[in-house]
Amino acid sequence: xxxxxxxxxxxxxxxxxxxxxxxxxxxxxxxxxxxxxxxxxxxxxxxxxxxxxxxxxxxxxxxxxxxxxxxxxxxxxxxxxxxxxxxxxxxxxxxxxxxxxxxxxxxxxxxxxxxxxxxxxxx
Amino acid sequence: xxxxxxxxxxxxxxxxxxxxxxxxxxxxxxxxxxxxxxxxxxxxxxxxxxxxxxxxxxxxxxxxxxxxxxxxxxxxxxxxxxxxxxxxxxxxxxxxxxxxxxxxxxxxx
Numbered sequence: 016x017x018x019x020x021x022x023x024x025x026x027x028x029x030x031x032x033x034x035x036x037x038x039x040x041x042x043x044x045x046x047x048x049x050x051x052x053x054x055x056x057x058x059x060x061x062x063x064x065x066x067x068x069x070x071x072x073x074x075x076x077x078x079x080x081x082x083x084x085x086x087x088x089x090x091x092x093x094x095x096x097x098x099x100x101x102x103x104x105x106x107x108x109x110x111x112x113x114x115x116x117x118x119x120x121x122x123x124x125x126x127x128x129x130x131x132x133x134x135x136x137x138x
Numbered sequence: 139x140x141x142x143x144x145x146x147x148x149x150x151x152x153x154x155x156x157x158x159x160x161x162x163x164x165x166x167x168x169x170x171x172x173x174x175x176x177x178x179x180x181x182x183x184x185x186x187x188x189x190x191x192x193x194x195x196x197x198x199x200x201x202x203x204x205x206x207x208x209x210x211x212x213x214x215x216x217x218x219x220x221x222x223x224x225x226x227x228x229x230x231x232x233x234x235x236x237x238x239x240x241x242x243x244x245x246x247x
Contacts (some may be wrong), residue, residue: 052236054236054238061224061238061239061240061241062173062175062181062224062226062238062241063238064235064236064237064238067236075232075234075235077235078229078231078235111180111181113180120169120187121168121169121228121233121234122168122169122171122226122227122228122233122234122236123234123236124169124171124183124186124226124236125173125181125183126183126186126192128180128181128182129180130179130180131180
């Protein structure tokens with residue numbers, strides 16, 4: 016059974032760094048075919064892709080947020096971590112991690128999602 | 139604004155057919171995907187590679203496309219289909235950069 020679960024702070028102050036962890040089960044982050052993405056959704060708004068990572072450490076970032084994002088993984092812990100620097104109230108959103116089922120099919124898409132975690136940026 | 143354009147809302151009566159469109163230049167050369175999202179829940183993939191249904195998705199969900207527009211068709215709409223629907227593809231700068239449409243709220247009257 017494939018599952019993903021996001022964890023991290025509920026509240027972050029402006030200018031701080033947000034660090035989120037996605038813990039996966041039912042598949043291995045060492046599987047060369049699979050990847051993990053982070054996607055966010057501000058309250059009442061649309062989905063926004065943030066970044067992805069594959070087992071070979073291939074990474075890609077949303078162009079508009081690239082300078083603030085870092086994605087990494089620890090396959091031994093089955094975890095993918097996303098860091099976002101210098102957060103702003105506009106970064107308030109539900110953050111999802113999701114699995115990419117096949118590195119060979121582009122554009123990438125997402126077959127399993129975590130339930131999401133709501134992060135509020137406020138002083 | 140979004141690189142993929144969807145109508146904000148679509149309404150349909152139970153048993154009727156709902157059609158949700160998604161337009162964008164990338165769609166003429168890239169696969170499209172569709173997700174269903176109910177309030178407070180994570181999105182669920184309902185169509186991949188333009189017109190394929192994942193296991194467990196009812197046959198009433200179908201995807202199609204022509205040129206720069208793709209369409210999600212839900213035949214025989216049921217009350218449980220009321221949700222937001224998002225199309226997804228790649229952005230104009232890179233095949234490896236994902237972009238979502240603005241979403242369409244489907245209301246079952």
